[in-house]
Amino acid sequence: MPETVHIIGGGLAGSEAAWQLARRRIPVVLHEMRGGKMTPAHRTDGLAELVCSNSFRSDDSDHNAVGLLHHEMRALDSLVMRAADAARVPAGSALAVDRDLFSAGVTAALEAHPLVTVERGEVQAPDPAWKHVLIATGPLTSEPLARFIQGLTGESHLAFFDAIAPIVHAESVDMTVAWRQSRYDKAGDGGEHAPGEGDYINCPLDRDQYFAFVEALNSGEKAEFREWEKDTPYFDGCMPIEVMAERGPQTLRFGPMKPVGLRDPRTGRRPFAVVQLRQDNAAGTLLNIVGFQTKLKHGEQVRIFRTVPGLQQAEFARLGGLHRNSFIRSPVLLDPTLRLGADLRIHFAGQITGCEGYVESAAVGLMAGLFLSERVHGRRPATPPAETAMGALLSHITGGAMADSFQPMNVNFGLFPALEGVAKGRDRKAALAARAKAAFGGWAERFASGGQGSALDPSGG
Structure with missing residues (x-):
């Protein structure tokens, strides 16, 4: 036997x-x-x-x-x-x-x-x-x-x-709007990568688009914690994007949506805010929306995140969550x-x-x-x-x-x-x-x- x-x-x-x-x-x-x-x-x-x-x-x-x-x-x-x-x-x-x-x-x-x-x-x-x-x-x-x-x-x-951020299929990102660039070079001397270089894909928002996005986050319908999750505290490293937005309209511009060190190649200028995406699998077919862990309901995530320039046709491999x-x-x-x-x-x-x-x-x-x-x-x-x-x-x-x-x-x-x-x-x-x-x-x-x-x-x- x-x-x-x-x-x-x-x-x-x-x-x-x-x-x-x-x-x-x-x-x-x-x-x-x-x-x-x-x-x-x-x-x-x-x-x-x-x-x-x-x-x-x-x-x-x-x-x-x-x-x-x-x-x-x-x-x-x-x-x-x-x-x-x-x-x-x-x-x-x-x-x-x-x-x-x-x-x-x-x-x-x-x-x-x-x-x-x-x-x-x-x-x-x-x-x-x-x-x-x-x-x-x-x-x-x-x-x-x-x-x-x-x-x-x-x-x-x-x-x-x-703490889960949404993941999108890389092929669904509009690269005529988004561009590849990291905020700073790997040497850490504060120098910028040129547009087209680096590990991040950036989706730019102007002032009106940014504040409309923040308002959508604030008003979006959130999922409730289940009973056994209710005593789970938030940690700084996995703060839901909508909780950050509630702290003030400019909070996200100094957090995951900060545009520092980036230049939109279409304008040559720094955008008002950015949403960054980072490679999430070895094959490069999936991209993680950086810092966007969320308790928004799934339908709300699709609706709101598709308002971001470059993500209007985004196809989601996974939606965000926190539990x-x-x-x-x-x-x-x-x-x-x-x-x-x-x-x-x-x-x-x-x-x-x-x-x-x-x-x-x-x-x-x-x-x-x-x-x-x-x-x-x-x-x-x-x-x-x-x-x-x-x-x-x-x-x-x-x-x-x-x-x-x-x-x-x-x-x-x-x-x-x-x-x-x-x-x-x-x-x-x-x-x-x-x-x-x-x-x-x-x-x-x-x-x-x-x-x-x-x-x-x-x-x-």
């Missing part, structure tokens, strides 16, 4: 990993503290409980990155996708579920599987005797386990406060198979790795399960091609993101390797999806020998 894998956390990632391991004849102990100790967000002890929305977003695998991720997960017999399809409710082209039926389906399948043992109770630290450990505790990791992770990885590598969240600095801590460099017994999966969203969390759990199954069986794990949705998401988590500014991310086509010679928009998305499907098949074949089974019947394990 292969060695047992201990999974800490029975959310989407932990549940999916347990299923993938058990299908490959590996015994699993799935540790879930709910049933003995609840989190502030959950209301049941069911495995894979959906805390917020009941939507898994678009199911279109030909033009949408998350739909493509659905496609790849189904091809690998994902338990989460099986349960979602069985609990589906009408939602147009999106995949939405009855959340209670969904959780019940996942729970029943795992509890019935002969190789899965569900143990209720809090794990404050992995037992030193456990040879294979997967931590999949999500954004509300309990305090004792978080302290263990901090001690293992270092204080600076575990975040409890997720409590535990996640590790995966690009510097994990290897490409989600294994922790500081303790090779331990893998991570799910939102704690820095992915965002139900489907993404489950997909990372699925990959962690596959990698662990290979390792337990004495084989070297093979990672998915970067051209696939799984591969693109994994690359973001384990090295594709800029490590010093790493933040959780949903899957999106901006994470995929660039595709040359293809038009923008729907044609480009279709081409990226087609390339991904072609690349995925060969890698997935490696794992096709896992147990079979249909519907939510655990007999395939």
Whole structure:
């Protein structure tokens, strides 16, 4: 009998990993503290409980990155996708579920599987005797386990406060208006870069545009903190843009929108204010709006930020947010198979790795399960091609993101390797999806020998 894998956390990632391991004849102990100790967000002890929305977003695998991720997960017999399809409710082209039926389906399948043992109770630290450990505790990791992770990885590598600025697709920025230039040269002598040089893209605002922008921030509709977030203080390094704006109409001009050291090449003069964008992934396809973490509602963000010259047609890979969240600095801590460099017994999966969203969390759990199954069986794990949705998401988590500014991310086509010679928009998305499907098949074949089974019947394990 292969060695047992201990999974800490029975959310989407932990549940999916347990299923993938058990299908490959590996015994699993799935540790879930709910049933003995609840989190502030959950209301049941069911495995894979959906805390917020009941939507898994678009199911279109030909033009949408998350739909493509659905496609790849189904091809690998994902338990989460099986349960979602069985609990589906009408939602147009999106995949939405009855959340209670969904959780019940996942729970029943795992509890019935002969190789899965569900143990209720809090794990404050992995037992030193456990040879294979997967931590999949999500954004509300309990305090004792978080302290263990901090001690293992270092204080600076575990975040409890997720301050997210919007990210835009680089190709959607109007470079006839915006220009590339850093405020000061790297020598630090106060000299300016010439326009066209430097690491930042600048979107200029004149006086009227700036004050209209500030007014829009002040009047825009903000999202409320959830109950367990309300005691989360603001920190100077992650102050919401609208909170800064409330301090006075000129505050942003002396903060993230300061124009000092910049010249608009169209006028030769310093603009009244600027919005700066900085590269956010190694491929250069995504740009972070610098200093623009926000609690504005998502629709308001799109409306207001598109008033900035150069961003009128901006396409957002991720919108901003500010909330409590535990996640590790995966690009510097994990290897490409989600294994922790500081303790090779331990893998991570799910939102704690820095992915965002139900489907993404489950997909990372699925990959962690596959990698662990290979390792337990004495084989070297093979990672998915970067051209696939799984591969693109994994690359973001384990090295594709800029490590010093790493933040959780949903899957999106901006994470995929660039595709040359293809038009923008729907044609480009279709081409990226087609390339991904072609690349995925060969890698997935490696794992096709896992147990079979249909519907939510655990007999395939």
